[in-house]
Amino acid sequence: MATSISTNVGKQNRTGDRPQMRSDPLWNVLLWNDQVNTRPYVVFTLQRVFGHSSDMATKLMAETEQSGKAVVATEMRELAEMHAAQLHGYGLQSTIAEVI
Numbered sequence: 001m002a003t004s005i006s007t008n009v010g011k012q013n014r015t016g017d018r019p020q021m022r023s024d025p026l027w028n029v030l031l032w033n034d035q036v037n038t039r040p041y042v043v044f045t046l047q048r049v050f051g052h053s054s055d056m057a058t059k060l061m062a063e064t065e066q067s068g069k070a071v072v073a074t075e076m077r078e079l080a081e082m083h084a085a086q087l088h089g090y091g092l093q094s095t096i097a098e099v100i
Contacts, residue, residue: 025098027080029073032093033064045090046072049083074099 031046039061046057050073063070072094073083080096087094 024076026074027077027096027098028071029075029080029083029087030069030095030097031060031064031072031087032095033068034093037092039065042092045087045092049086049090 031042037045042061042064043054043057046052046060047054050057052060052072060070060072064072073080075083077096077098084094084096
């Protein structure tokens with residue numbers, strides 16, 4: 001007895017010609033101020049982890065110091081988690097937060 005198998009191969013998407021693409025949300029990597037690490041060390045770490053220029057790293061360090069925190073990167077979740085873990089490895093306090 002022959003069995004017929006139905007597939008959707010070659011059929012058009014009912015919502016249009018292109019498949020729906022779901023974009024993953026972006027996440028902010030937040031650096032928190034602390035009273036332990038020196039300014040030059042924070043600048044060095046931001047350059048090392050994110051590849052920021054000296055000027056950008058210095059600006060972010062100053063923002064962290066003045067505001068208590070700064071967004072040091074905005075990226076996909078997996079990369080944000082990795083960078084936050086790297087900052088922890090350097091002894092800096094960081095978290096991630098979804099961009100709303």
